[in-house]
Every structure is written in C-alpha cells, then in structure tokens.
Amino acid sequence: MTRVLVSGATGTIGRPLVQQLTEAGAGVRAVTRELTDPVALASALDGVDAVFLLWPFASAEGAREVLELIGARRVVYLSSAAARAHEVEIERLIAGTAREWTVLRPHAFAANALRWAGQVRAGVVRQPSGEAVFSPVHERDVAAVAVRALLDGGHHGAVYTLTGPRPLTEPGPSTRAVEEVTGVPASDFGTWASEHAADFLGTMRAARLHEYGDASVIRVEEAPVPRPGPGEVLIEVAATSFNPSEVGLRAGLLREVFGGALPHTLGWDVAGTVLTGAGDLVPGDRVIGLIDGAAAEYAVARADVLARAPRRIPLTAAAAVPVAGLTAWQAVFEHARIGPGSRVLINGAGGGVGLFAVQLARHAGAYVVATAGPRSAAAVRALGADEVVDYTAGPLPGGNDVLINLVADVPDSVTELAAEFVSITRPIEHPRAVHFVARNDPGQLAELVALIDAGVVDVEAAVRPLEALADVHREAERGLVRGKITLTTGG
Incomplete structure (x- = not known):
C-alpha cells in the first residue's frame, strides 16, 4: 500500500484528494500547520512514500528546508498556470531533491466562482475584466490527476497544465491533460456549477414548524437552502401537496415518525426540476417523489427515491x-389484490387517495362501487366508478369481494359489506382485514406515471399558493377539503 502525505488536506484540492486516495486504497496522512515545523513534519513523514505539496505562502522562503526533509520521495507539487517566480523556484528545488516529481499547473479553479455568490443572489455579477477568457477546472479533476501522479509510474518530470474541457468564452485556452492522465474527460464548468447551485441560492421560502399546535404554528418564512449530500439531488420545487396526515404531524402526533426535530419543513409530495444531479438524474430532469421537506422553494432528496415526472400533466x-x-x-394491487371480475367497494372515493383508487381498480378490471358525498360524486363518476353511492343518504351496499376503506369514521357494521377489508385509517376488526401505511416505492411510482402518460389515470387537483397552507389545514379540520390540493412554491 502506498502511503501518501497530503499538505493542505482541508483545502479546495486537499479534500477531494484525500477522498480519492482513500478510495484508491492508499494510506493517507494529512498535515496543515505542521508543514513548516521541522519536528512535526519529520514525524509526519515517517513511513511515507509520496508527498502532495501545496505551498501556502507567496514566497519560496523556507521551501528548501521543507524539501530537504521530504528528501528522495515521490513529490507532486501544486503550482499554477501563472508560474509565478516563487512557484518556479519551488519547482526547481523539487527537481533537485525528489526521487520522482510531477508538477500540476492548474488554470483558474471553478471553485473561485463562489466569490460571485453574493453578486449572483443580488442579480448582477461585476468583474473588472468581464470579457476575460478562461477554462475553469473542477477541483475534483485536479485531485484525480494528483492521485495518478502519486500512485502510478510514468509521470516523473511531467508538468501538467490543467484546465476545464472548454473555455467559457470562445476563443480561449484549454488542454486535455486531465483526460490524458486519468482516462476520464474533465468536468466542464456547468457540471461544477450545478453541483454548487445551493451555494449561489442563499435562502428560500419554506413552510415550517417551530412548535406543535394548531394551524397558526405554520410559518412561511425565509430558510437556508438545503445542501445535497452524496447521492442526493437538489430540486427546484414547483409544487407540493397537502395530505390529511400532515394535520397530525403539525399537532405533534407523529414526532416518532420523523424524529420530532424542530424547525421542521412540511411537505411530503414533491414535483420539480433537478438542479444538482446524482445517480441517473441530471440538471433539468423533471421529477416527483415522496420526500421530507417539500413545502419549500428547494428541497433535497436521494436520487434513487424519485421518479420521472409525468409528461402529460404540469408539475x-x-x-x-x-x-x-x-x-x-398498494391498496388496490398489493393488499386487496384486485383483478378482473372483482367487485370492490371504495369507501371515501372522493378524497385524494380515493380518486386514484377508483381509476386503478377500474384499470385492473374490477366492478367499482364508490362512496362519495354530493360535492364529489360527479368527479368520482367521471373517473370510472360503475356505481356511486351517497354515503349521507343511506346504508352502504353489501355483497362486495373487498372493501377499501379510506375514511376515519368506520361503523362496526362495515364488516358485513365484504369478504375482505383493506384500511388506510383505523384498523377494521375482522380476521380478513389489513391495515397499512403506504411505503415509498419509486418503481411503483414510475408505473403509475406511465399510466398517467398513457391517459389511463387522470390527475385532478386544486392549485393554491404555499402561503395558503395554514388555511388548507384549517379547512381540512372542518371537513371541507375534497380531492387533492397542491401548493405552488414559485419554483
């Protein structure tokens, strides 16, 4: 195993370099302030085969002593394309002391664009040389070249000028050194910018809880834009939606489900556009999914829990x-196992889940009997119910193979109406009854999206602004919400 000493390990290049060396199986030792302390440096060099040298000073003073301590090891030096006088002197000293040496001369780091973040948020970026041409290089690519030079042979005496794959303004200088050394094309500035999008966004509007209570505890306020981690994407949210169970979350009844940490951003449904890619998703992809924290202008989610958004309907x-x-x-296909010829009674078909359940049961070939109040009966019938029963006018019909219950108030007599029962609210006391809470399944979500795009399933929702979320909670508590309500975030 090659053992590598990395100076500047917490810096722009040092962080990805340490990660990549570790992934490559190298032993890594990091130094920061110890570089100019002879005793500390000598101790850090014990057993080390190769050194990545980042000289943190604007002169070469003291470099000779450090390089004499490093001695006849393999050295990779991070210089710069500017080749300033002190950098050229350090390159000369390395060539005279190291057993093997490689010099990296990167052009402008893409990370330098972070200094524009405040100006980007303000709407105007001002630079003294607005027409300057350069090909910014991703710090990850500089680290990748350093890894190869530190661990592989064939790089002794090489001076690599490192740039991104193309200039930001044509014409301009660019090299293929990253690809030639690593075998992988260099990342362009657009890739870097998408990965760091959150750094330029500042704050966002979000519907959050700072305490539990009635609907008045919901605040639409400025909050930090979340930063995606490994395997996560940053989503510009177009809309979220209201789910009745969020009333319980807001009241503090679901603390154990999400850990209870406050402040908490509401919203489980997300529809939006990917800004920072991961997995199979790239910037610009339209996605939907079941996540936490969707009631905001931006949200993060693991790429593998999302599905492509339907093309036939707006976000x-x-x-x-x-x-x-x-x-x-899951109610129709997993638990009720509905198929051709089944007779299914959907109790509460006018709600958000019911409108999907009616269409999916009909698509499965069932005869669908749906209960709905006067305000939602027409919508349920239009979505394919064979019979619509007004639950306010009389008893529910019996003789069903299965009853799917979507309402909270279930009379004991419901067990006389079917042979099997599936409930998403309270459990039904019967030997052949199933109570379940839906799980996230992006594969099923993708199948549902395919049915939406094929015109088999329609999606209907009332659209309101995010600022109306507290009012929607109040309406739900009074029994005034029918169907689905989505809330636009401005994304």
Whole structure:
C-alpha cells in the first residue's frame, strides 16, 4: 500500500484528494500547520512514500528546508498556470531533491466562482475584466490527476497544465491533460456549477414548524437552502401537496415518525426540476417523489427515491401523485389484490387517495362501487366508478369481494359489506382485514406515471399558493377539503 502525505488536506484540492486516495486504497496522512515545523513534519513523514505539496505562502522562503526533509520521495507539487517566480523556484528545488516529481499547473479553479455568490443572489455579477477568457477546472479533476501522479509510474518530470474541457468564452485556452492522465474527460464548468447551485441560492421560502399546535404554528418564512449530500439531488420545487396526515404531524402526533426535530419543513409530495444531479438524474430532469421537506422553494432528496415526472400533466398537478398515488396503488394491487371480475367497494372515493383508487381498480378490471358525498360524486363518476353511492343518504351496499376503506369514521357494521377489508385509517376488526401505511416505492411510482402518460389515470387537483397552507389545514379540520390540493412554491 502506498502511503501518501497530503499538505493542505482541508483545502479546495486537499479534500477531494484525500477522498480519492482513500478510495484508491492508499494510506493517507494529512498535515496543515505542521508543514513548516521541522519536528512535526519529520514525524509526519515517517513511513511515507509520496508527498502532495501545496505551498501556502507567496514566497519560496523556507521551501528548501521543507524539501530537504521530504528528501528522495515521490513529490507532486501544486503550482499554477501563472508560474509565478516563487512557484518556479519551488519547482526547481523539487527537481533537485525528489526521487520522482510531477508538477500540476492548474488554470483558474471553478471553485473561485463562489466569490460571485453574493453578486449572483443580488442579480448582477461585476468583474473588472468581464470579457476575460478562461477554462475553469473542477477541483475534483485536479485531485484525480494528483492521485495518478502519486500512485502510478510514468509521470516523473511531467508538468501538467490543467484546465476545464472548454473555455467559457470562445476563443480561449484549454488542454486535455486531465483526460490524458486519468482516462476520464474533465468536468466542464456547468457540471461544477450545478453541483454548487445551493451555494449561489442563499435562502428560500419554506413552510415550517417551530412548535406543535394548531394551524397558526405554520410559518412561511425565509430558510437556508438545503445542501445535497452524496447521492442526493437538489430540486427546484414547483409544487407540493397537502395530505390529511400532515394535520397530525403539525399537532405533534407523529414526532416518532420523523424524529420530532424542530424547525421542521412540511411537505411530503414533491414535483420539480433537478438542479444538482446524482445517480441517473441530471440538471433539468423533471421529477416527483415522496420526500421530507417539500413545502419549500428547494428541497433535497436521494436520487434513487424519485421518479420521472409525468409528461402529460404540469408539475403543479404532478405534485398530487406520490403519497396519494402510492397509497392507492398498494391498496388496490398489493393488499386487496384486485383483478378482473372483482367487485370492490371504495369507501371515501372522493378524497385524494380515493380518486386514484377508483381509476386503478377500474384499470385492473374490477366492478367499482364508490362512496362519495354530493360535492364529489360527479368527479368520482367521471373517473370510472360503475356505481356511486351517497354515503349521507343511506346504508352502504353489501355483497362486495373487498372493501377499501379510506375514511376515519368506520361503523362496526362495515364488516358485513365484504369478504375482505383493506384500511388506510383505523384498523377494521375482522380476521380478513389489513391495515397499512403506504411505503415509498419509486418503481411503483414510475408505473403509475406511465399510466398517467398513457391517459389511463387522470390527475385532478386544486392549485393554491404555499402561503395558503395554514388555511388548507384549517379547512381540512372542518371537513371541507375534497380531492387533492397542491401548493405552488414559485419554483
């Protein structure tokens, strides 16, 4: 195993370099202030085969002593394309002391663009040389070249000028050194910018809880834009949607489900556009999913829990799909196991889950009997119910193979109406009854999206602004919400 000493290990290049060396199986030792302390440096060099040298000073004073301590090891020196006088002197000293040496001369780091973040948020970026041409290089690519020079042979005496693959303004200088050394094309500035999008966004509007209580505790306020971690994407949210269970979350009844940490950003349904890619998702992809914290202008989510958004409907409608659609899918296909010829009674078909359940049961070939109040009966009938029963006018019909219950108030007599029962609210006391809470399943969500795009499933939702979320909670508590309501975030 090659053992490498990395100076500047917490810096722009040092962080990805340490990570890549570790992934390559090298032993890594990091130094920062110890570089100019002879005793500390000598101790750090014990057993080391190769050194990555970042000289943190604007002169070569003291470099000779450090390089004499490093001695006849392999050295990779991070110089610069400017080749300033002190950098050229350090390159000369390394050539005279190291057993093997490689010099990296990167052009402008893409990370230098972070100094524009405040100006980007203000709307105007001012530079003294606005027409200057350069090919910014991703810090990850500089680290990748350093890894190869530190661990592989064939780089002794090489001076690599490192740039991104293309200049920001044509014409301009660029090299293929990154690809020639690593075998992988250099990342362009657009890739770097998408990975650091959150750094330029500042704050966002978000619907958050700072305490539990009635609907008045919901605040739409400025909050930090979340930063995606490994395997996560940053989403510009077009809309989220309201789910009745969020009333319980707001009241503090679901603390154990999400850990109870406050402040908490509401919203489980997300529909939006990827800004920072990961996995199979790239910037510009339209996605939907079941996540935490979607009631905001931006949200982060693991790439593998998301599905491509339907093409046939706008994102403001697609936000109605994940929670309600997955719940209906699992009720119909997994738990009720509905197929051709089944007779299914859907109790509460006028709600958000019910509207999906009616369509999916009909698509499965069932005869669908749906209960709905006067305000939602027409919508339920239009979505394919064979019979619509007004639950306010009389008893529910019996003789059903299965009853899917989507309402909270279930009379004991409901067990006389079917042979099997599936409930998403309270459990039904019967030997052949199933009670479940929907799980996130991006594969099922993708199948549902395919049915939406094929015109088999329609999505209907009332659209309101994020600022109306507290009012929606109040309406839900008074029993005034029918179907799905999505809330636009301005994304």
